[in-house]
Amino acid sequence: MVKSRREPRPRGGRLGVISSGVTVGCLALASVGVGMVVPVLEAGPAGAVASGCTIVADPTPSDFTSCPGADLSQDDLAGDDLAYADLAGAQFASCPGGQTAPCFGADLSGADLSDADLSHAVFEVTYFPGMAQVHGGYAVLTGADLAGANGTDATFDYLGLSGSGIDAVGADFSGASFIQASLAGLDLSDVNFSGAALEEVDLNGTTLSGAVFTGADISGSGFSGTSLVPADQSVASLTEAGAPVSWTTPDPLPGLTPGTCDPVPGAQFPVGTTQVICAVHDDGGHVGYGAFTVDVVGAPALTVTASTLATATVGVPYSEPIPVSGGYPPYSFKVITVSGKLPKGLHLDKATGVISGTPGAHSTTSTFTVQVKDSKSPRSPGHPSLQDSTTASLTLPVAP
Numbered sequence: 487m488v489k490s491r492r493e494p495r496p497r498g499g500r501l502g503v504i505s506s507g508v509t510v511g512c513l514a515l516a517s518v519g520v521g522m523v524v525p526v527l528e529a530g531p532a533g534a535v536a537s538g539c540t541i542v543a544d545p546t547p548s549d550f551t552s553c554p555g556a557d558l559s560q561d562d563l564a565g566d567d568l569a570y571a572d573l574a575g576a577q578f579a580s581c582p583g584g585q586t587a588p589c590f591g592a593d594l595s596g597a598d599l600s601d602a603d604l605s606h607a608v609f610e611v612t613y614f615p616g617m618a619q620v621h622g623g624y625a626v627l628t629g630a631d632l633a634g635a636n637g638t639d640a641t642f643d644y645l646g647l648s649g650s651g652i653d654a655v656g657a658d659f660s661g662a663s664f665i666q667a668s669l670a671g672l673d674l675s676d677v678n679f680s681g682a683a684l685e686e687v688d689l690n691g692t693t694l695s696g697a698v699f700t701g702a703d704i705s706g707s708g709f710s711g712t713s714l715v716p717a718d719q720s721v722a723s724l725t726e727a728g729a730p731v732s733w734t735t736p737d738p739l740p741g742l743t744p745g746t747c748d749p750v751p752g753a754q755f756p757v758g759t760t761q762v763i764c765a766v767h768d769d770g771g772h773v774g775y776g777a778f779t780v781d782v783v784g785a786p787a788l789t790v791t792a793s794t795l796a797t798a799t800v801g802v803p804y805s806e807p808i809p810v811s812g813g814y815p816p817y818s819f820k821v822i823t824v825s826g827k828l829p830k831g832l833h834l835d836k837a838t839g840v841i842s843g844t845p846g847a848h849s850t851t852s853t854f855t856v857q858v859k860d861s862k863s864p865r866s867p868g869h870p871s872l873q874d875s876t877t878a879s880l881t882l883p884v885a886p
Contacts, residue, residue, distance in 0.1 A: 537561050545569050547601075554603075559590040559623060563597050569631075571602040579611045579623035589623030596629040600653075605638040610645055632657050642667050648688060670708075680741065690776070699741030699768060707774035709766045713737070714744050715776030716764065720783065721755075725814055726862045728756040728782045743767045757784040788813030788860050790878035797883040798845045804832060805842040806882075813860030813874045822877065826854030829884050841882065851883045 537560065539553035550570035558573075559580035581589035589611065612622035624644070629651040639661040648670035655673055660680040668688040676696035684704045691711040709715050716733040723729045732751040736744045745765030749755070759781045766774040791809040798804040810817055819839040821828060828834060829852045832843040839858070860874045 541566055541568070542571075543567075545571065558592050559625075560592070562593045564593045564595040564626075565597060566594075567598045568602055569598045569600045571599070573599075573607055574603045574636075575606040576604070576608070578607060578609045578625040580608075581611050581613060581623050585613045591623040591625045593626045594630045595626050598631045599635050600631045601634040601636075602632075603636045604632075604640050605636050607637070607640045609640065609642050612644055627652055637662050639663075647672065685772075689774075694739060697739055699739055701770065702741055702768055703770060703772050704742065704766065704768045704774040705772040707766075709774055709776035710778065712776065714739065714742060714766050716747070716762070716778050718779045718781070720781040723757050723782050723784055726757065726784070728754055731755045731780050731782070741769050743769075745773070755780050755782045757782050785814050785860075786812040788817075788858060788874040788876045790856065790858060790876060790880070793878070793880060795841070795880055795882045797885050798829060798832065798849070799885045800845045800847060800849055803842075803844050805840060808834075808839040808841065808856055808858070808880070810839060810858055813858075813876075814862050816861050818859045820857045822855040822857055825879075826852060828852060828854060829882055832882070845884050849884045851881065853879060853881045855879050 537556060537558055539551065539556045539558065542549060542551045545551060545567060547570050550572065551568055552572040553576060554572050555575040555577075556573070557577040557580060559577050578592040578594065579590065583589075591610075609625040609627070610622060622644075627645070627647060627650055630653075632652060632654045634656045635654075635658070637657055637659045640659065641663045642659075643663050643665040644667060645664075646668045648668040650672075652672060654677055656676045658678045659682055660678050661682060662679075663683040664687050665683055666686045669692055670688045671691045673693040674689075674697050675693050678698045679702045680698055681701040682699075682703075684699075684702050684707055686706040687704070688708050689712060690708045694712050694714065714736050716736060719731055719733060721729050721731055730752055735751075738744060743766070745767050747762050747764040749760070749762060759779050762778055762780055764776050764778070766776060768774070788810070789812050791811050795808070796806045798806075808819060816837070817839060819834055819836050821834055828841065829845050829849040831846040831849055832841055834841050834856075855877055857875065857877045862874055
């Protein structure tokens with residue numbers, strides 16, 4: 487039997503990723519389904535007849551195509567100008583034979599449906615003879631213009647509209663059904679989804695400014711990359727333990743409120759990339775989810791950034807730090823004496839890395855090796871240290 491608009495969906499289909507690491511039972515259906523026949527009846531230029539429906543040329547708000555309730559499921563309407571059209575209750579997908587082939591879906595690719603009345607229209611018909619079987623018809627909407635259209639109580643279930651280039655800005659889809667549809671990446675600004683069935687819908691990456699969701703059911707839907715979920719975060723860590731990371735809770739939309747996240751803001755995040763899962767609540771108590779990442783960037787490699795230090799002068803007080811970058815400060819310093827020594831009269835502060843003193847009369851230019859370690863925590867007793875360590879050959883010129 488054909489599915490009702492809100493009846494439970496089978497769970498045997500391919501899992502669709504709502505957000506990285508969050509999955510729902512989302513059945514992936516293409517524009518042309520199993521047992522479906524693409525339309526072969528071409529409407530042709532404006533003024534032609536499609537299944538008894540005359541396409542009005544150059545439509546205006548007072549002169550437009552009017553075919554309420556028409557069955558257009560076998561028509562090629564690609565590129566047709568159906569602006570302002572009255573297509574309320576039209577059938578753009580059908581399965582005349584019930585659970586037996588063929589099923590049909592209209593080709594609306596590139597059609598102009600802006601400001602059209604599409605209320606109660608049907609864009610998909612799906613049967614589920616068995617958990618592993620799908621049988622249905624699906625309208626093709628690639629590149630269609632639905633801006634400002636009245637799609638109240640229309641049926642778009644299971645349609646894969648992500649990347650379709652549809653323009654739906656300002657459309658009214660109140661009470662419409664989009665169960666398990668993919669709308670990812672679409673600009674849905676100012677769209678009215680009040681009372682819509684949006685269970686398990688892929689809304690990831692959509693633009694939702696001005697959209698209204700009052701009374702909608704968003705159970706299991708994905709909102710990653712939308713204004714309802716924090717943006718990805720990147721912070722630098724000053725210690726190997728990572729860094730505490732906070733973010734601002736996004737503003738709500740009518741009918742939708744950003745919920746709690748796991749981990750919570752202010753938590754300590756380790757070095758590397760961590761996924762954060764956040765809830766989105768509708769005003770009926772249903773929950774959708776979104777994800778973002780926190781990237782804690784560890785310190786770069788510990789490096790001595792010079793090979794020659796500032797020149798010292800015999801009899802003149804000298805003070806010069808060994809230049810170091812990267813790793814996790816504070817550092818410790820040591821001259822490896824088997825490979826050279828400091829000029830006479832100078833010494834190294836092992837905690838600060840500053841070479842200071844006054845070169846004596848017999849001091850000469852010296853080349854030596856210095857070892858620098860950072861403060862990364864060691865392993866448990868008896869294990870090798872995890873400290874980052876580097877050695878460098880340095881020359882300290884001494885002028886007479």
